[in-house]
Amino acid sequence: MVNLRSLLLSLAFTFLPTLTLAQSEPSTPTVNTTNPTIDPCTTLGSRNGTNITYTDVSDCYKFIPFNRAQANTTLTTLYTLYNDFYVFRDASRNPIQLPPFSNESVDILGELDRIRGLGYANDFQFHADVRAAVGSLRDVHASYEVNCYTAYSFVQPLYLYAPVINVTQYVRVYKDNLNRNMQLEDCIVTTIDNVDALTYLRQAADELVHYSHDPNVRLNAVLTSQRYRNITGDIIESPGEFSRSRYLPKAAFVDYQLKCANSESPLMLRAEWIVEKLTNAEFDDRESYVENVCRAEPRVLPTPPSPPTRPSPGSPHRPSRTSSARRTSSHTPPPPRHTRTVHPPKRRQTVYAKRQYPAEPSPSPSPSLEPEPLPSPSPSLSPSPSLSPLPSPSPSPPIPSLPLPAQQYTHTQKTAISSDTTAFYQSLQKPTLGIMVVHSFAGGLPESEFDTILAGLSDLHARNVTQLLIDLQVSEGGDVEFATRLVQMLFPNATVEGLGIGVDMRVNPSIQRLSKAILDEPQISGAPYDARMFVSLEDNNRHRYNDNSLFMKSTATIRFGRSANYTNPTTLFIRPLPSHITSAVSTFPWTNNPTQIRLVTNGLCTGACGIAAYLLSSVQKVQPYGIGGSQITPLSMFSSPGSLGTTLETIQQLYADHGIQSPMRDLPYKNRVPFSPPSQLYINNLASTIEETK
Incomplete structure (x- = not known):
């Protein structure tokens, strides 16, 4: 092996x-x-x-x-x-x-x-x-x-x-x-x-x-x-x-x-x-199974709105429809940050990278870190016997044995610094090579997360590392702002505006009513129909929305034979990195230098991870490498069309929180039904596949 x-x-x-x-x-x-x-x-x-x-x-x-x-x-x-x-x-x-x-x-x-x-x-x-x-x-x-x-x-x-x-x-x-x-x-x-x-x-x-x-x-x-x-x-x-x-x-x-x-x-x-x-629900017949495991609970509606009152002079916010328990401050808070789970866009152009294979497997040396074995399933969970031999067909020649793969990076030393999203290793065979494992693109983390990532990169620099391998194999979706800012840590010459990816969204009268109500209630999260999350791209005049014109100025568009209303092109608002971070990373030998960086993925990189893979490989020209798939066949670097994901339940709750009748009835069963309101449509020169070669 x-x-x-x-x-x-x-x-x-x-x-x-x-x-x-x-x-x-x-x-x-x-x-x-x-x-x-x-x-x-x-x-x-x-x-x-x-x-x-x-x-x-x-x-x-x-x-x-x-x-x-x-x-x-x-x-x-x-x-x-x-x-x-x-x-x-x-x-x-x-x-x-x-x-x-x-x-x-x-x-x-x-x-x-x-x-x-x-x-x-x-x-x-x-x-x-x-x-x-x-x-x-x-x-x-x-x-x-x-x-x-x-x-x-x-x-x-x-x-x-x-x-x-x-x-x-x-x-x-x-x-x-x-x-x-x-x-x-x-x-x-x-x-x-x-x-x-x-x-x-x-x-x-x-x-x-x-x-x-x-x-x-x-x-x-x-x-x-x-x-x-x-x-x-x-x-x-x-x-x-x-x-x-x-x-x-x-x-x-x-x-x-x-x-x-x-x-x-x-x-x-x-x-x-x-x-x-997997369920903690108790039941003793079909009826109690349906009631306790399947049936959705009735939606709890918010407290009825108070009669409108005129704000006092200088009052920074309008009266809320929700109870005071929902209010976080007596003053208008900054627009809420949301976890933006965004997927890479539909592929338009193929950019290839070489994938290499060893000519002959060799025994694996002991891992530098002690692997922890995966616990076996409890026998009490399984009927006995779970594996039973069946009659064998005719004999066949024996095959050579291979060593089992290690469960850690072999010939590496893990550094003492890791964060909620990254871990760092240094190669012992090639000490000038460092590895940054990005295992999460989670949103909602404190700003100190980027200081910890900076500390990890600084530690590699202090170890005389000059080349960086970015491992995205273990990453999935997450926060597109985190993905964009992570790329900016490696390429600070690129602005967040330049790294932004265009989107548009479906619009209908119900969405317009909801988006307006969200702007009127700044205390309640409104993703993805909060216009303040987006930046206008009209007439190349980039500015963050502070009104509802994004959803009110829709355009009728025919796509693949069907007509629908869409917003004008926009992009998510991304906060730039603090200046002390962009200044510190400028001293690293791999910074703004794609020849000193490599990217590895198995294609299961979705959402925000896919955005990072696209920005690194297609925009910043970092060489990608692929793992897995089928022999002598290209492998895509990431999965799924680009979007800002939400769920049916989230949208239904938004309508309820803002006192607006939803055009959809609640589903009878407890459910998870995610969907994509906005799309990523305006990427050019998308690096979509990795070519496999011997």
Whole structure:
């Protein structure tokens, strides 16, 4: 097995180990065969979170009857959301053909209408189809999840990855979490459910992963990867979406055929799903399950507004509609800062970077930091036995064994300085090389976060580091302001105005009423319909909005055959870095010097992470390197179209807080339904893929 971290430090990369989970796909309604005289939810509730089987959960889920009235409420609300609020409603109808992207045309409104016309044997199948329809948009800010059918997780004991060995890519066992005496680590997985293993995982990735248009990034998402754990400051394994999922798999078990170095005959194994309870709700039958796990609580409305009064002379704010408990000050506070989860825009131009592979794997030396083993699932959570050998086919030649990859950067020394978002390492083999692991783009952190990052970079400089490797493998979405300012720490010659990325948003009369009310109530957060968050780009006269003209001066635009109103081009307001930071970083040898900086990603970099990857590679011309995916195939640097993400629940609460009737009804079930109000549309020369070469 290839030592991934040592390869990373030498800038010669192979595929990350990864793992995937089985999950239900869009289904054709079938007849419910559950015995109607027995309530399987009673059985499931009696398990008390232990010894739960796949059948226990499946039977309870499918015992909940389909409710046509609830389904109509759900579909009507989602139709309004995607028709009147979702900015990519029309862009999603345009298929992306630029390799390696694979994106079919999706008419989400047509899909919702199609589902409305179907009949269902149970409620579970209806929600599975809705989830699949929304997931087909492949937008990380467009998904449909209800608590009712994500109350349990399903885990496979085998973790898988797909390294390239001697110019050939195999699926292998990264770790066996239950049967260590079987010595399955590093065995080649030849088939899964009687299908070629790599083919099976690619197909599973297309079904399970809904946030990337790149099938190779989706493959990375279903395999085992490594992530930085900020609490303990080490790198741990992440099993991937094939081996751990909150969604009901298709069957109670998975069949594997393995080829191991210690056996001449192929080994056939059947691995049952380990089930873990995620909800704290108690129930003892179907009705109490629906009431306690599924049903959404009635929305609590704010205190009725007081009669309008004329402000006293010099009063800095208008009377609030909300109770005094919501007010943070008797004076007008500065416009609230919000977590801006922003995704990179649709790809327009391909910029390539070389990906290298080692000619021959070599044994991995001991890691410089002691790895912490991933705890095995508790046997009490699994039926026994979880792995059962099946009859073996004819013998086959043995295969060479490979060392397991380390769980830390090998041949490195971690510095004493780390922050809530970054960690720093120095290469021992090449002491002039430093590594900045950006493991989070979280928003809402104090300004001192950038002082800590400065301290980490200063420490590398004091160690005579002259080259910087930026690792974005473990990063996801977050705050676009943080991403922009982080890039400015490396390239202070670039202003935040120059790093800003243009957006536009859908507009309708309901949004206009809401945005006006948000400006009238500065004490209440109004993202993403708070105009003060944005900067005007009209007539090249950049200024921050202090009125509602952004939403009131909309423009009718036809996109892919449909007309809708959009705001004029705008961009998010970003605060510049303090001068003491830009002055301090100017002394570093890599500052404003893209030849001394490298970027590494596995394509799972989404949202604000994607913005940072774009600004570094395409705007500042930093060379990117990719890890994972499929052999001899380009890999995209980041995933999902650009947007400022929010949720249906957030928008509904905004309407309620400001006393405005929402055009959408609340969904019957507890839910998480994110979507994209604004889009990132005005990026030129977008670096979208990393070319793979031997």
